[in-house]
Amino acid sequence: MNAIIISCGTELVSGQCVDTNSAWLSEQLTAHGVRVAEHITVGDEVADIADAVRRALERAELVIITGGLGPTGDDLTREGIAAAIGQPLEENPAAFAQIRAFFERWGRDMSASNRVQAMVPRGCTVIPNPRGTAPGIAYKDETRRLFALPGVPSEMRAMFDEGIRPAVQSSRGESCTLSARLLCYGISEAKLGEAIADLMARGRNPLVGTTASDAVLAVRVLARGDESEAARRLLDADCAEIRRRLGQLVFGQDDDTLQGAVARLLFAQGKTIATAESCTGGLLAKCLTDVAGSSAFFLRGYVAYSNAAKTQLLGVSPEVIAEQGAVSETVAKAMAVGCRLAAGSDFSLSITGIAGPGGGSPPEKPVGLVYIGLADKATCDVHRFLMGEHLTRGEIRDRTCKSALNLLRLRLLRGT
Amino acid sequence: MNAIIISCGTELVSGQCVDTNSAWLSEQLTAHGVRVAEHITVGDEVADIADAVRRALERAELVIITGGLGPTGDDLTREGIAAAIGQPLEENPAAFAQIRAFFERWGRDMSASNRVQAMVPRGCTVIPNPRGTAPGIAYKDETRRLFALPGVPSEMRAMFDEGIRPAVQSSRGESCTLSARLLCYGISEAKLGEAIADLMARGRNPLVGTTASDAVLAVRVLARGDESEAARRLLDADCAEIRRRLGQLVFGQDDDTLQGAVARLLFAQGKTIATAESCTGGLLAKCLTDVAGSSAFFLRGYVAYSNAAKTQLLGVSPEVIAEQGAVSETVAKAMAVGCRLAAGSDFSLSITGIAGPGGGSPPEKPVGLVYIGLADKATCDVHRFLMGEHLTRGEIRDRTCKSALNLLRLRLLRGT
Numbered sequence: 001m002n003a004i005i006i007s008c009g010t011e012l013v014s015g016q017c018v019d020t021n022s023a024w025l026s027e028q029l030t031a032h033g034v035r036v037a038e039h040i041t042v043g044d045e046v047a048d049i050a051d052a053v054r055r056a057l058e059r060a061e062l063v064i065i066t067g068g069l070g071p072t073g074d075d076l077t078r079e080g081i082a083a084a085i086g087q088p089l090e091e092n093p094a095a096f097a098q099i100r101a102f103f104e105r106w107g108r109d110m111s112a113s114n115r116v117q118a119m120v121p122r123g124c125t126v127i128p129n130p131r132g133t134a135p136g137i138a139y140k141d142e143t144r145r146l147f148a149l150p151g152v153p154s155e156m157r158a159m160f161d162e163g164i165r166p167a168v169q170s171s172r173g174e175s176c177t178l179s180a181r182l183l184c185y186g187i188s189e190a191k192l193g194e195a196i197a198d199l200m201a202r203g204r205n206p207l208v209g210t211t212a213s214d215a216v217l218a219v220r221v222l223a224r225g226d227e228s229e230a231a232r233r234l235l236d237a238d239c240a241e242i243r244r245r246l247g248q249l250v251f252g253q254d255d256d257t258l259q260g261a262v263a264r265l266l267f268a269q270g271k272t273i274a275t276a277e278s279c280t281g282g283l284l285a286k287c288l289t290d291v292a293g294s295s296a297f298f299l300r301g302y303v304a305y306s307n308a309a310k311t312q313l314l315g316v317s318p319e320v321i322a323e324q325g326a327v328s329e330t331v332a333k334a335m336a337v338g339c340r341l342a343a344g345s346d347f348s349l350s351i352t353g354i355a356g357p358g359g360g361s362p363p364e365k366p367v368g369l370v371y372i373g374l375a376d377k378a379t380c381d382v383h384r385f386l387m388g389e390h391l392t393r394g395e396i397r398d399r400t401c402k403s404a405l406n407l408l409r410l411r412l413l414r415g416t
Numbered sequence: 417m418n419a420i421i422i423s424c425g426t427e428l429v430s431g432q433c434v435d436t437n438s439a440w441l442s443e444q445l446t447a448h449g450v451r452v453a454e455h456i457t458v459g460d461e462v463a464d465i466a467d468a469v470r471r472a473l474e475r476a477e478l479v480i481i482t483g484g485l486g487p488t489g490d491d492l493t494r495e496g497i498a499a500a501i502g503q504p505l506e507e508n509p510a511a512f513a514q515i516r517a518f519f520e521r522w523g524r525d526m527s528a529s530n531r532v533q534a535m536v537p538r539g540c541t542v543i544p545n546p547r548g549t550a551p552g553i554a555y556k557d558e559t560r561r562l563f564a565l566p567g568v569p570s571e572m573r574a575m576f577d578e579g580i581r582p583a584v585q586s587s588r589g590e591s592c593t594l595s596a597r598l599l600c601y602g603i604s605e606a607k608l609g610e611a612i613a614d615l616m617a618r619g620r621n622p623l624v625g626t627t628a629s630d631a632v633l634a635v636r637v638l639a640r641g642d643e644s645e646a647a648r649r650l651l652d653a654d655c656a657e658i659r660r661r662l663g664q665l666v667f668g669q670d671d672d673t674l675q676g677a678v679a680r681l682l683f684a685q686g687k688t689i690a691t692a693e694s695c696t697g698g699l700l701a702k703c704l705t706d707v708a709g710s711s712a713f714f715l716r717g718y719v720a721y722s723n724a725a726k727t728q729l730l731g732v733s734p735e736v737i738a739e740q741g742a743v744s745e746t747v748a749k750a751m752a753v754g755c756r757l758a759a760g761s762d763f764s765l766s767i768t769g770i771a772g773p774g775g776g777s778p779p780e781k782p783v784g785l786v787y788i789g790l791a792d793k794a795t796c797d798v799h800r801f802l803m804g805e806h807l808t809r810g811e812i813r814d815r816t817c818k819s820a821l822n823l824l825r826l827r828l829l830r831g832t
Binding site: 011013014015016022028029030038040073108133152203220275281282293294343397 | 468714718719
């Protein structure tokens with residue numbers, strides 16, 4: 001089955017936003033054995049949308065459209081589909097009931113302009129939107145199917161999962177593609193590539209590649225087979241071999257995160273953690289509490305941004321700060337120890353560093369210098385990192401928290 | 417002038433990578449007064465590339481292609497262009513010299529496969545690539561121009577700047593396009609649309625549209641004029657009118673953030689802030705310290721995740737927690753007041769709520785229920801929010817922090 005994905009939005013063709021919906025949809029369709037032949041992006045013009053829909057329906061059995069279903073005057077996907085399939089728009093009672101119910105549920109007033117979102121081309125059906133006001137639109141003839149979803153990624157994804165995925169699964173062809181991403185931290189992409197160079201040969205099945213994103217390296221494995229079981233066997237064999245070679249560098253798979261991996265270990269071992277942060281300003285605590293149920297292991301966090309806060313909250317000696325500076329091994333150690341004692345947790349992580357862009361004093365203390373302390377009941381280790389002056393403030397803070405999470409992950413893997 | 421941008425790559429149509437090149441090129445072209453009518457993405461197949469190029473040349477005066485110029489067997493943009501314009505490929509001496517010089521400069525051996533990169537359709541010229549091995553390809557007839565660039569963003573951008581931008585600038589019509597985004601918080605997209613409906617009329621200049629992204633609403637204004645001054649006048653007039661109608665709903669412009677707006681006000685008024693968070697787990701502190709130089713206004717943050725932490729760190733009475741629950745107006749107030757006193761700051765923000773997915777007890781305390789306290793030296797106001805059970809844990813935490821930042825922003829705008 002061939003598919004074409006259309007995204008609508010003047011903010012996309014004018015370059016004010018990057019379209020991520022088409023890539024997400026393509027990934028889903030590819031995994032179901034659908035060949036995505038093309039992405040098309042057009043602006044908020046009825047003629048352009050209608051033209052793109054007409055051309056797509058000529059060349060593909062499955063067309064998915066995102067965007068342009070909102071309540072404002074530049075939301076014209078409804079009109080574009082109606083023009084392409086030659087049907088008038090009419091108010092759909094099911095759509096109207098959904099929109100009204102959405103507002104009633106949240107006790108908010110429904111604007112008159114939201115009523116426009118219930119307009120649907122004649123002969124089309126409605127895809128429920130559990131997360132927003134814009135219902136989706138579905139069209140079907142003898143050989144082709146078309147679905148229109150809102151552009152808001154969270155709404156689009158939920159509606160694809162509930163309204164479209166089952167239809168795609170039941171109608172897909174024989175060949176099957178399965179994919180996996182093994183996620184690594186703490187190695188360069190070049191070294192990673194060398195460790196699995198033979199698996200990355202062109203034309204091999206599975207196809208293996210690497211991608212770096214915010215210091216996390218993903219090994220992508222794409223396995224094809226005549227049926228899903230054959231593809232699954234190939235995929236599993238490659239994943240096992242890659243894991244064998246990379247060992248503890250692999251922290252997870254697919255949509256996993258470092259904090260997710262850490263949380264699993266903390267849950268399993270029944271251990272607790274507290275944090276004391278300076279330059280990351282709460283980001284480490286935020287990461288640990290990203291995980292649902294984190295109250296089982298996360299007790300408290302201190303954002304000791306000022307020197308006074310470091311002293312008052314964590315008992316760091318003002319003399320040490322004056323002598324060695326707030327960004328020093330001794331202060332990192334005192335922060336971690338003070339934090340763990342106050343919180344009564346099994347572990348604590350402390351962070352002090354220079355996130356920039358100002359505040360560096362090279363060569364001793366350049367922007368990107370970070371100390372991370374990891375304390376347990378017996379000891380406290382402090383690790384020194386140079387995150388690199390070419391990184392932005394946001395990147396330095398992100399890499400610092402990932403390094404802290406990875407230190408804790410490796411510590412938990414080592415056991416007591 | 418109309419333009420169509422084509423990106424080539426199986427990794428794009430299969431969803432393994434997100435195409436950012438098309439958005440970047442669109443932004444450049446839009447700024448030069450070129451109307452980008454469409455983006456097309458196709459896989460690494462000669463027929464698909466040729467078909468896309470043919471269709472684009474039928475409908476646009478300017479076609480820019482990215483990707484598929486590398487040395488490997490799946491780099492087929494050369495062949496696709498040759499098929500579309502009906503010319504054979506032949507080795508281009510200038511291209512071959514460039515590729516050889518590139519390898520000599522870096523003291524590397526040139527692979528046989530790199531020689532393929534010197535193949536160019538007859539009648540085309542070559543665009544130098546100062547940063548890589550793949551030269552670009554340029555084609556021109558009486559009415560149309562086509563450029564093909566490599567997909568590596570840094571190479572693509574440098575080659576656009578040197579090889580294409582001057583051509584676009586000299587051949588564009590008189591017209592010039594300028595854009596701005598006004599960022600709003602605290603209104604629904606429908607209500608926003610109603611407030612500026614007349615400005616959003618189709619075909620009007622400037623073109624005004626709205627986009628919602630993570631609860632921030634952007635009003636996009638795109639102004640065209642015969643020269644940049646005329647476009648600037650139209651843009652400024654619309655921005656002023658929109659700001660007049662929306663008032664304090666507008667917190668910033670273009671790449672601004674709520675924390676950036678709050679930081680400007682805190683800097684200007686010389687005020688300080690401290691935070692006490694439960695369900696957002698440090699995200700609010702992280703947002704405030706995103707801003708470079710935030711140590712001037714951010715004193716400290718507490719992540720009082722457990723009830724014991726709320727009592728020990730902020731002095732919240734255990735009896736109140738037992739009676740009213742940790743997610744209650746009284747606890748939010750006690751957290752804010754305790755935090756401000758301990759930190760000695762001008763203001764404090766507190767957050768307690770249910771971020772889910774578990775932990776809700778409807779109807780009194782559903783997932784998404786959040787209390788935000790804002791204390792100054794005299795008073796403490798607590799605001800109750802229902803973020804909506806349809807949101808994810810991450811979305812509820814994000815919306816909660818944005819609401820807290822917005823409360824502080826409005827408080828600072830009100831003055832003492």
